[in-house]
Amino acid sequence: MDWKAIEIIIKREAEDAVTNILYEAGLKGTAIESVENLIAVQDDPTINYFDQKILDFDPNISKITGYLPDDNDFNQKLDQIEHDIAQIRQFGLDPGDYQINVSSVKEEDWATAWQAFYKPTKIGDRVVIVPIWENYEPSGEEVVIKMDPGMAFGTGTHETTQLCTRALDKYVKDSDCVYDVGCGSGILSIIAAKLGAAKVIGVDVDPVAVDAAVADVQLNDLQDKVEIKEGDLLDVIPKDQQADLIVSNILAEVIIRLIDSIRMYLKEDGLFISSGIIEKYVDDVKNSLIAHGFEILEVDNQGEWYAVIAKKQGE
Template sequence: MDGIWIEISVITKSEALEPITGIFYGLNCPNIAIEDPDDLLLREQGPLTWDFADINILEHKGNAAVIKAYFSQDDKVEEIVEYVKEKLIEIKELGFDIGEGIVEVKKMHEEDWANNWKQYYKPVKITDKIVIKPIWEEYEKTAEELIIELDPGMAFGTGTHETTRMCIKALDKYVKPNTTVFDIGCGSGILSIAAAKLGAKHVVGVDLDPVAVDSSNQNISYNDLNNIEVLEGNLLDVVDGKADIVVANIIAEIICVLTADVKKALNDGGIFITSGIIHDRVDMVKEKFEECGFEVIEINKDGEWNCIVAKSIG
């Protein structure tokens, strides 16, 4: 792991997190981490982030919130930084308290990440059945537990983030024997593995990021599963056939783009499990579901995040 990424950080206040995060999404950067002192959690937002506590940064930033976005060395970083600074001024003029509004840039080695975050990642029980266990940790399982062996590496999805937990709980409820599951934006493969462990007959994971595809395949091998297929590609473009369940732990805007295609990819009465939806985006997703022929059957909340479960109708 000798790759180098450029980390652009914005030091701000909690109330400005959403619009500032939107700056980076507008730059088509899905690799975002958010440190929010209001919930003391480093939130996962993309395939290069994890939910470990970055203690040193939190100490020297005090009560500030920090948004970190990761770019490759090939990106025009100087232009990106200037663009971000311009957008921060606009956000401040809109009335948001952006705090210090400082933009910082530094290089990050993948090796440094790999060595630092593991100390914060321990076995966690998600449901009565499902336990997520890092491959380097010991854990004594009970007869009823299903263990997911995981090394997320550089891919999104350790199982400790609220959105991931809610998706696993929904899979636990809706996966039945002989179920086919599509996992869109599979990241580390955690949801695909959970579906397979819960009894799905066939699982297809899809991710645009080749790092995530490699991570998924590696984690599948740790769990000795032979019924999961992982594809590299954009959303449902590379998936053939139909599923009984589609799960997508991404963001509300992408879920809305994806919904019409999911409708076509589901069997009659199929279930669409979605998360990564903040409170302010719930109505937007619900309206899109209704427009595309889905009935919302569950909305679960954990912290500031929502997991919406919908059923294909008509």
């Protein structure tokens, strides 16, 4: 079976949303190219040569590439992708004057084509995201997270994932119960467990994401610590089961709507790590948290993305 490569050139702030759209459409081997990612690997000792000219790529632009079977359903799926990308402006994201390019790929070429994009990626001081086909020996206190980039849209390279990872590394304690709201591929649930959380529950309304998260949990042998549930937070976790820490890497407007529920599900002095926030919504998120009885502990940023870490205060 031959394949079609779909290449989308888009503004960076819409990168996460578009990657999710491609994942929903069933694309395999989705890879993201951006200046941020290129800078992160230029000092990698396994890279023999790094052409500085590639850093001339516009830092505000991402190129996302994925693959679909070249079959009778292709045109319908491509139309759906184009429709969904056009709709993301309503969520406050600007895709810019994006381009969608399509090319043909022979069966014997497609697998190696997308795997070339993925190498072990270190986030913060300890966490290393490793593709399943790579052999990686951790050094010191490094914590290895195995991911299959061909299956999931959350593979650790995006700034929001990295912001949440740094916060989890700083705040997770060994006895903690952690909820991951909007868990996607389950990467933050897995990271929380690998960093020592005693129990993690990942929740997502998307059944396709839930299937991917369950597979990623099994890939990391964490079935005894991480549980993935399909549905809304209020529907799948009893209200009397509170967490020490809740992490949510989704859009700012969704975070604001969830804050009241997040507070209900947090223990006294519990922590809320939120990301997926662009600069113009940071104050909105902070003000909503304060209005609901949270103390802002920290605001971190990477590129144009922000994370807000807050603590639940007493009544």
